[in-house]
Amino acid sequence: MSEDAQTAGAPAPVRLEVADGVAVIRLDRPKMNALDADLQRRIGAAATECAERDDVAAVVLTGGPRVFAAGADIKEMVQLGYADMARHSGVLQAAFTAVARIPKPVVAAVNGYALGGGCELALCADIRIAADDATFGQPEIKLGVIPGAGGTQRLARLVGPSRAKELIFSGRFVGAAEALAIGLVDQVVPAEEVLATATAWARQFVGGPALALRAAKECVDRGLEVDLDSGLELERVQFAALFATEDRATGMRSFVEQGPGKARFSGR
DSSP: OOHHHHHTTOOOSEEEEEETTEEEEEEOOTTTTOBOHHHHHHHHHHHHHHHHOTTOSEEEEEOOSSOSBOOBOHHHHTTOOHHHHHHHHHHHHHHHHHHHTOSSOEEEEEOSEEETHHHHHHHTSSEEEEETTOEEEOGGGGGTOOOOSSHHHHHHHHHOHHHHHHHHHHOOEEEHHHHHHTTSOSEEEOGGGHHHHHHHHHHTTTTSOHHHHHHHHHHHHHHTTSOHHHHHHHHHHHHHHGGGSHHHHHHHHHHHHHOTTOOOOOOO
């Protein structure tokens, strides 16, 4: 969308809305949230802001009630050559990696199509809640290319290499029921309940132990990248470090004095 159109009152193609500790990153590029270069950069910027803001405890990523994101903007890409994409692919991956590395719980609320780059964007979340009529897929092979925003890596880590290869090699679409069965999504709900369900999941972390949540996410994510011994060492260091936090003292004292689940954390 041009700056002139936005100035004239059209909504921004990516909006960040924060309320009561939950941030919603909302894609809004009609008609199908095609992920052009501008949208990619805006997604990365929104993710960076979520990571930095103290008033954000958790993040919901949504494309709206009709479509999550139907992939890259092929009309934009068709004119690009190797040199062009060699330059831009780093920008693309950096934008999606910014979402994956938000040091807070992130949930993708998926309605409609999540294809190609849209599926890859959903993979950057910690969990995925999908509509019962949602459709996923990595159809890049049908264009003579492969997923380029993390699909070959994050999908394989999520559903296993054999399933990931089958989906990427064939480029076929996956309905919500199959996506749930293979672990591509974590919950399937009626279409009209997706955003509310995702927001409720995110809201449980408001007022939670932010530093412990950050440490837990980093241990799981980074641990998957290394051997078991290295992962265990990462966990050990993070576990010990949390004993220097105010939240650790608060949580343990509350448990001893009041029982579990009653601590009020400061995020320090």
